[in-house]
Amino acid sequence: MGAIDFQHQQSAHCESGVVAGLLRGQGCPLTEAMVFGLASALAFAYLGIVKINEMPLISYRMPPRFILRRLRKLLRLPLRVESFATPQAGERRLDELVARGTLVGLQSSVYFLPYIPVNMRFHFNAHNLLVYGREDDEYLISDPVFEAPTRSSVPELTRARFARGVLAPRGLLYYLDGPIVPTDVRRLIPGALKKECRTMLQPLLPFVGVRGIRMLARKVHKVARTAPPEFAQRFVGHVVRMQEEIGTGGGGFRFLYGAFLQEAGTLLGNPSLQELALQMVGMGDLWRDFAYDAARMSKGRLALDGALLSDQLNNIAEREAALFRAVRAAALV
Amino acid sequence: MRVEDVPQEGNATLDGQRKAMYAVDNDGRIALVPSRGWEAEELVTSAAVEHFEELASAALQRVRSGTAGALEYFMYVRRLDPPTLARAAGVWRWRLKRHLREPFARIPEPLQQRYAEVLGVPRKQLLEFRPDIAA
Numbered sequence: 385m386g387a388i389d390f391q392h393q394q395s396a397h398c399e400s401g402v403v404a405g406l407l408r409g410q411g412c413p414l415t416e417a418m419v420f421g422l423a424s425a426l427a428f429a430y431l432g433i434v435k436i437n438e439m440p441l442i443s444y445r446m447p448p449r450f451i452l453r454r455l456r457k458l459l460r461l462p463l464r465v466e467s468f469a470t471p472q473a474g475e476r477r478l479d480e481l482v483a484r485g486t487l488v489g490l491q492s493s494v495y496f497l498p499y500i501p502v503n504m505r506f507h508f509n510a511h512n513l514l515v516y517g518r519e520d521d522e523y524l525i526s527d528p529v530f531e532a533p534t535r536s537s538v539p540e541l542t543r544a545r546f547a548r549g550v551l552a553p554r555g556l557l558y559y560l561d562g563p564i565v566p567t568d569v570r571r572l573i574p575g576a577l578k579k580e581c582r583t584m585l586q587p588l589l590p591f592v593g594v595r596g597i598r599m600l601a602r603k604v605h606k607v608a609r610t611a612p613p614e615f616a617q618r619f620v621g622h623v624v625r626m627q628e629e630i631g632t633g634g635g636g637f638r639f640l641y642g643a644f645l646q647e648a649g650t651l652l653g654n655p656s657l658q659e660l661a662l663q664m665v666g667m668g669d670l671w672r673d674f675a676y677d678a679a680r681m682s683k684g685r686l687a688l689d690g691a692l693l694s695d696q697l698n699n700i701a702e703r704e705a706a707l708f709r710a711v712r713a714a715a716l717v
Numbered sequence: 718m719r720v721e722d723v724p725q726e727g728n729a730t731l732d733g734q735r736k737a738m739y740a741v742d743n744d745g746r747i748a749l750v751p752s753r754g755w756e757a758e759e760l761v762t763s764a765a766v767e768h769f770e771e772l773a774s775a776a777l778q779r780v781r782s783g784t785a786g787a788l789e790y791f792m793y794v795r796r797l798d799p800p801t802l803a804r805a806a807g808v809w810r811w812r813l814k815r816h817l818r819e820p821f822a823r824i825p826e827p828l829q830q831r832y833a834e835v836l837g838v839p840r841k842q843l844l845e846f847r848p849d850i851a852a
Binding site: 394395396416417435437438495496501502503504505506507529530531543547548549550552618621622624625635636639640642643646661662665668669672675676678679680682683 | 718729730731732734735736737738739740741745746747748749751755756757758760761762763764765766768795796797798800801804805806807835837
């Protein structure tokens with residue numbers, strides 16, 4: 385079996401990168417930032433009841449597969465999604481599609497992928513990658529968060545696709561079946577911007593959007609004050625890991641969204657969006673300042689200071705509230 | 718973040734790989750820049766890895782003293798915690814708790830197989846695990 389002619393491109397986030405890759409494969413190039421922004425995929429959620437290694441789930445984006453579903457709807461993509469009861473069936477179907485020369489997106493676990501650095505392998509089941517061919521017993525993989533195309537043996541990839549547990553992928557694969565009807569993305573941008581602002585500024589749920597960031601600020605303060613020091617350090621370290629390492633990170637998503645705002649501003653000829661793009665990048669910097677302090681505290685290189693961390697987070701929350709209000713205003717022009 | 722500020726600190730947990738980051742270049746354009754990673758990320762990733770290593774070595778002590786079975790040790794070696802393992806193996810959490818305490822051979826056979834698959838450790842190795850010679 386061979387491979388199709390596919391141009392690998394590195395991206396900051398796996399799902400937006402994979403969707404951009406699928407579109408590129410069909411001759412409809414959208415940048416990763418445009419994919420991410422059109423999907424309104426930036427978010428914040430503090431989910432205290434969902435535990436990962438005894439720690440709360442903190443998410444900086446919409447749940448897995450959101451970008452895929454959102455863009456299917458917006459661009460009316462001929463997207464087929466399949467999952468499988470058994471690894472055998474999933475493997476057979478993938479081979480079939482690859483043999484036909486289809487570019488296939490997969491959901492998989494991070495832990496079992498052979499090309500991921502050992503220290504980064506954790507049990508996270510919602511990673512995305514593209515398969516663009518097969519050579520002997522290896523799949524040719526374009527994993528958008530890596531610099532270059534890579535490979536995996538057939539059994540290893542199958543194992544990663546059928547990892548069990550939370551968000552089990554069940555061999556989920558997706559591909560574009562047929563040509564894409566051209567859409568003018570300029571028409572879609574204002575709606576996408578408004579939707580994004582709705583998510584970040586929503587007033588109802590205390591754990592979502594800007595309100596969620598404030599909740600995280602309170603939790604960090606409380607844990608630092610009341611929990612045993614060892615746990616508090618681990619908690620703070622966990623917050624940073626959820627932010628900076630798992631996927632793209634809180635800072636990284638702001639940079640990515642900033643790139644989208646800039647592109648949107650250029651396409652629409654809207655200078656205020658371009659100005660807000662740079663402010664969005666500045667928000668990413670604030671998130672990273674927070675991560676830097678928190679990481680050092682979690683390792684004991686700096687005394688744990690819950691008040692300082694929660695002040696940083698509250699400052700971020702306040703500025704993001706103002707920023708997204710400005711984005712909403714700019715989108716209405 | 719400006720292009721020249723994109724961290725290139727050589728984060729060891731990235732194993733020489735580079736991640737992509739968006740940063741502002743001299744013309745004010747936001748472009749993709751490869752990054753070798755930064756300290757914060759390395760600190761928390763290595764802390765998470767170490768946390769599992771500590772749990773594994775504590776479990777090994779318990780296996781030696783007979784208060785835990787091989788399953789607990791390998792669970793932590795594979796960077797799993799009890800809720801995740803229970804979910805992946807399709808076992809109730811309280812039942813897993815008991816299985817973690819007892820010798821692997823005492824677990825019903827079909828379940829032994831399931832645990833072995835989830836952990837990616839051959840069943841035989843779990844059965845014949847010798848804590849006195851393990852690292």
